[in-house]
Every structure is written in C-alpha cells, then in structure tokens.
C-alpha cells in the first residue's frame with residue numbers, strides 16, 4: 001500500500017454549516033506535506049478527520065487503504081502520531097523527560113511500571129539528541145519551558161513509530177535557535193526512508209523544513225491548490241488563498257513570504 005491518507009469527495013458539515021467542501025487529496029508513503037491557509041480555512045478540521053476524531057458528513061477518508069471509521073481507535077492511535085502545543089501541556093509534569101518519551105513506545109502518555117528494552121532506551125536518547133534536548137533527559141517534564149516541552153513532545157511523537165505523523169504548528173513559540181534546531185531535525189527525518197509520512201500544519205513559510213515535498217493550500221474549507229512544493233507554493237497561489245498580494249521567496253529548500261503592493 002503506497003497511499004497513507006486518501007480523501008475522496010469529503011464534505012464536513014457542522015450544525016448545517018459547510019466546514020469542509022469537496023476535498024480530494026492523497027498522501028503517499030515517502031511524501032511530506034505542509035498544510036497552509038488562512039485562519040478558519042479548515043486545517044485543524046482536516047487533521048481531526050485524518051485522526052478519526054471527526055466523521056465526514058459524506059465522502060470517504062481512508063488510511064492505508066482502510067476507511068478510517070472502520071479502524072479501531074487504539075490501532076488508529078498507533079498508526080497516526082500527533083503533536084501539538086496543546087498536547088505538550090497535557091503530558092505528565094512529574095515524570096522525567098526520558099520516561100515521557102519512552103512511554104510513547106507503548107502508546108502511553110506516561111510511564112507506569114512497564115519495562116523497556118535497551119533498544120527503546122537508545123532510540124529515546126537518540127530522538128532527544130536529534131531535537132537538541134538530550135541534556136533534559138533526567139529533568140521533570142513539568143519544569144521545562146514551553147519551547148523545551150514542544151521539542152520533547154515532537155521527539156515523543158516519533159518514538160511511537162507511527163505510519164503517519166501530524167505536526168500541528170511544531171515551531172510556534174520557539175525562539176530562533178530552537179526553531180532552526182527543530183527544522184534541521186525534521187529535515188533529517190524527512191530524508192530518512194524509515195520516517196513516517198509527515199503532515200505539518202503551519203501559518204509561516206519560515207517554519208517549513210527543507211526536504212518537505214508537497215503543499216496543500218486551503219481556503220474557506222476547500223483545497224485551493226495541492227502538489228509538489230516547488231510548483232505549488234507560488235506567489236500567485238498564496239495571494240489567491242490570502243486574498244492579498246503576497247510574494248513568496250525560497251532559497252536552498254527554505255521558504256519565506258511578505259506582502260507587496
């Protein structure tokens with residue numbers, strides 16, 4: 001199966017209001033997507049659909065060829081990883097960073113009495129190092145700054161070894177150095193064929209890691225443009241999405257944008 005997610009003619013209505021309309025989209029194994037769009041475009045609703053937390057009103061949402069609605073929730077949780085700043089604040093404050101990351105290997109948010117193999121320990125330490133938080137391994141999670149929690153939490157999402165990983169604004173709130181470290185780690189993971197297919201929601205082009213391959217541009221609950229990032233993330237397409245003149249620039253796989261008159 002080379003398709004991770006597939007949406008076919010998906011509509012989502014809530015209280016008789018159309019939130020998502022006629023969505024058709026596919027993410028294949030090995031593709032790493034960025035989701036962009038103005039506030040209220042439907043990005044979060046899309047992630048909820050993919051995680052099976054919101055049913056489609058019509059159309060089909062499939063993961064690895066199976067309708068999401070038919071996959072048991074425990075299985076879906078292990079297939080689709082998720083990271084967001086909201087989740088970062090819900091992890092157990094009184095456990096060590098290492099335990100918080102290790103627990104994800106068994107699909108848990110906190111460590112209880114379970115034992116872990118050396119290979120899990122090594123992987124947890126490697127992920128903490130990849131996200132530049134290795135020195136925090138023995139600290140209590142609750143004592144970390146928000147930016148530190150955010151990076152630990154992204155490391156934790158990889159620890160679970162999902163098939164797909166949804167990263168909801170992973171760089172928001174990080175200082176410049178922390179953001180760049182995070183993006184470099186994500187770039188490295190994007191280039192590793194063992195990594196899950198990633199879907200990264202962001203508001204800022206500067207937060208797109210080099211090596212991400214595709215972009216989905218949403219507006220008013222619809223897919224406005226989708227495809228390979230170099231061909232799709234254009235000034236014309238973003239100007240259309242945001243309803244203003246936007247100039248998109250890129251260099252060496254990184255992106256930024258500014259308004260223009």
Ligand SMILES: Nc1ncnc2c1ncn2[C@@H]1O[C@H](COP(=O)(O)OP(=O)(O)OP(=O)(O)O)[C@@H](O)[C@H]1O
Pocket residue numbers: 014015017019037038039040041042043044045046
């Ligand atoms: N439960 C709900 N009831 C009514 N409207 C909803 C509900 N959930 C979402 N919406 C509306 O659906 C639209 C899309 O919301 P969504 O949160 O998916 O947008 P978004 O692209 O993630 O926005 P943002 O960038 O601001 O986070 C918004 O207009 C929102 O108000």
